[in-house]
Amino acid sequence: GESVGLHLPTLSVQEGDNSIINCAYSNSASDYFIWYKQESGKGPQFIIDIRSNMDKRQGQRVTVLLNKTVKHLSLQIAATQPGDSAVYFCAEKAEGFQKLVFGTGTRLLVSP
């Protein structure tokens, strides 16, 4: 079936480094993608989203890149801080459907 998956289960970086978290998706009908941050015991927190008619979108310290040719999504975090430590999920929504399909998550560990 269609699925969203992540390449790296854990990413460890030093404070101040730039982080890149990757996500592969397989549903070519997906037209909307979101990155969520989840801290322990909390719900998914919206970070940034992108629609399929775009290939890049920037927020505060975060950038999402979408490559529809290879069905790849990435989240770049600039100047990573200890407070960025969490599990990051990508999620996709297919056109005409309501549900978000989540990936398996990548744990980001930021050392001071």
Added chain:
Amino acid sequence: EPEVTQTPSHQVTQMGQEVILRCVPISNHLYFYWYRQILGQKVEFLVSFYNNEISEKSEIFDDQFSVERPDGSNFTLKIRSTKLEDSAMYFCASRHDNYGYTFGSGTRLTVV
């Protein structure tokens, strides 16, 4: 910033008992969702609700589950006869239009 509110934060119930998980979505949102996350796993879609009816549901959402919007503010998930495998974090989410899903902090359901 508007929030999705969920109660209780933690519910312990005996196997076979009925539980009702409660959510107050953001007031001007039109679409409502329940997701669940078994410990250490990814977030899974259960059901979406729009215009007072279920618009989409997953295979997980069997006859043991039901949803209701009894008034203008609450959105509930009922599990009629809980099983051990129903133990998970249950997240409510809402959105206004085609984008911008906001999640609550979740209810941790423990079935013993």
